[in-house]
Amino acid sequence: MNSPSLYDDVVTITYDYLGPAADRFVVRQIRNHLQKDPGDLRPKDLRELIDWIQLAMRLISDDSSAIDRYVADLESLANTQKPGVHGKARY
Amino acid sequence: MNLKSKIFYWYIVFVLTFACLALIPTPDKATLSKYHLSPTGLRLLDLTLIIPEAGIWFAAFYGSQKFHRYSQLIKGGKDGPHIAKLSLGLLLLSFGLPIAATLSGALNIVALHQPGFKSASVIISNYIGIIFPLLAFFWISLGARGLGDMSRTRPRFSIANLVVLSVFTLGVVFCCLIVLNHRTLRTTYGLSPQLVMLTVGLPYMYTWLLGLSAIAELRAYTLKLRGVVYRKGWRLLILGLASIILVDILLQYLVTLTSWLTSLSLNGLLLLLYGLLFLLAGAYIVLALGAQRLMKIEEV
Numbered sequence: 001m002n003s004p005s006l007y008d009d010v011v012t013i014t015y016d017y018l019g020p021a022a023d024r025f026v027v028r029q030i031r032n033h034l035q036k037d038p039g040d041l042r043p044k045d046l047r048e049l050i051d052w053i054q055l056a057m058r059l060i061s062d063d064s065s066a067i068d069r070y071v072a073d074l075e076s077l078a079n080t081q082k083p084g085v086h087g088k089a090r091y
Numbered sequence: 092m093n094l095k096s097k098i099f100y101w102y103i104v105f106v107l108t109f110a111c112l113a114l115i116p117t118p119d120k121a122t123l124s125k126y127h128l129s130p131t132g133l134r135l136l137d138l139t140l141i142i143p144e145a146g147i148w149f150a151a152f153y154g155s156q157k158f159h160r161y162s163q164l165i166k167g168g169k170d171g172p173h174i175a176k177l178s179l180g181l182l183l184l185s186f187g188l189p190i191a192a193t194l195s196g197a198l199n200i201v202a203l204h205q206p207g208f209k210s211a212s213v214i215i216s217n218y219i220g221i222i223f224p225l226l227a228f229f230w231i232s233l234g235a236r237g238l239g240d241m242s243r244t245r246p247r248f249s250i251a252n253l254v255v256l257s258v259f260t261l262g263v264v265f266c267c268l269i270v271l272n273h274r275t276l277r278t279t280y281g282l283s284p285q286l287v288m289l290t291v292g293l294p295y296m297y298t299w300l301l302g303l304s305a306i307a308e309l310r311a312y313t314l315k316l317r318g319v320v321y322r323k324g325w326r327l328l329i330l331g332l333a334s335i336i337l338v339d340i341l342l343q344y345l346v347t348l349t350s351w352l353t354s355l356s357l358n359g360l361l362l363l364l365y366g367l368l369f370l371l372a373g374a375y376i377v378l379a380l381g382a383q384r385l386m387k388i389e390e391v
Contacts, residue, residue, distance in 0.1 A: 019318025019325075020170050021388045028391075056391040060384075061320045 006081070007038040010049070013073045017057075017066060029053055043081035050074045095156055102152050105189035106145045112196035113137045116203065126357050139361075143368040144192065147375070151185035154331065154375035157382035164389040169241060176234030177332070180227045184339065185375070187223025194219050214282060221294050224339055228301035231336070235308035244315045246307035254303045261344065262296040295343055302336040309333065324384035331378025338371045 007026070014022035030038050033052040034045055041049070050071060057067045118133045128136065155178070162178035165171045198212035239245060246254070269287050282290070309329045316322045345352065345367070352360065 015317060017318055017320050018388060019316050019321035020168065021165070021321050021385070022318065024165065024168060024389060025391075057320070059391050060387050061323075063320060063323070066319045 006043065006046075007041045009077055010041070010046075010074065013070070013077060014053075016073070017070045025056070026053075029056060043078070046074070046078040046081060050078060095160075098152050098156050101186075102148060102189075105148060105193055106141075109144070109189065109193050109196060110141050112193065112200060113141055116200050119203070136361075140364065143365060143372075147368050147372045148185070148189050150372040150375035150379070151188055154335075154379040154382070155181040155185040157379045157386065158328075161382045161386045161389065164386060170238060173234045173237030173241060176230050176237060178234075180230030180232075180234060181332075181335075181378075183223055183230065184227035184335065187227060191216070191219045191223060217291060220343070221291065221298070224343060225294055225298045225301075228298050228305065228336070231332070232301040232305040232308070235305040235312070238312045239308045242312055242315050244308075244311040246304075246311045250307045250310070251304075254300070254307050257303055258296055258300045261299055261340075262292065265292055265295065265344070298343070299340050302340055306333045306336055321385070321388060324381055324388065326381070327377060327384060328381030331374050331376075331381050334374030334377060335371070338367065338374055342367060342371070 007030070011022050011026050014026050018025050027038050029049060029052050030036055030041055030045075034041075034049060036045070053074065054067065054071050057070060061067060114134050114137060118130045122128075123130065123133060126133070126136075158181050159178045162171070162174045165174060195216040198208075198216055202209045202212040245251075266288055269284055269292065309332060313322065313325050313329050316325055345363075352363075355363070
């Protein structure tokens with residue numbers, strides 16, 4: 001059962017941008033846009049999640065450089081995940 | 092009815108009551124002759140004070156309502172209970188403004204018709220003026236301490252010392268003013284100097300200590316906060332909160348300088364009042380902007 005780790009990774013990255021609100025933010029994006037529980041997040045969902053997060057961040061902040069950095073961090077997490085393999089492929 | 096509507100209706104009730112209490116009774120003859128004004132002139136002057144005062148109450152209600160909404164959104168989070176305490180403190184502070192002003196206005200009218208009630212009216216008004224900031228700052232400092240405990244931050248030693256030194260200085264000057272103005276003390280407070288120091292001075296000093304400590308705690312908390320986007324919202328929020336506390340302390344302090352204030356010219360007095368009202372409204376607006384930014388993070 002490695003799926004929660006992927007969710008944890010997304011939250012860890014988000015923490016650098018949204019601090020204590022990171023967990024709530026990521027849970028909301030997964031539940032509202034992917035209609036999933038955070039624990040069911042799979043590597044194949046990441047691209048779609050990143051798109052939703054990017055959209056949400058543009059509504060929250062006008063700091064485009066921070067948003068770009070955040071998205072780049074999430075993209076690099078997505079690149080380390082092998083589709084179809086659940087869990088921390090990058091480790 | 093949700094809290095937003097309730098706050099709005101209370102706001103209307105307070106403004107209308109306050110305006111009626113200030114404008115309907117026959118103006119005091121002593122005030123008219125002191126500032127060389129006609130009854131209509133004094134009422135117009137009162138109106139120029141009621142309008143900005145209503146503006147401040149609106150800013151205060153708006154800011155605290157936004158902050159309350161934010162606290163509701165994050166009540167399940169780790170920081171939720173502490174933000175809720177800050178929010179309660181702010182609601183008390185903002186409701187305290189119109190409650191104190193309205194009750195004081197009502198007591199003044201009673202005292203005009205019952206001269207024997209004058210002292211009691213002054214004493215009650217002063218204690219109402221103390222109780223709301225005291226309770227509000229108590230909850231604000233409790234919330235600030237909770238956030239500090241949660242993030243394991245404490246104000247720097249130098250900052251903590253500065254807080255204590257500031258409260259000592261404010262307190263000593265306050266006591267000196269009481270002693271120096273002991274002749275006018277009966278009209279300002281309706282109490283003996285000893286009673287004023289114990290029952291007015293001490294609670295004020297404690298309130299200032301709570302307020303300034305809360306600012307120091309919140310500053311330490313924001314310095315350690317992670318999250319570039321989140322921190323920006325919090326900085327604005329803390330700036331607003333700290334400004335509200337500082338301006339409120341300044342307002343409370345000015346109450347102690349009543350005899351000096353009454354010696355000011357009408358223009359000087361109005362300038363001072365408008366300046367303070369403007370500062371307080373600005374502080375609540377900054378707080379509302381900060382809360383709005385943080386709310387967006389929790390809503391999107």
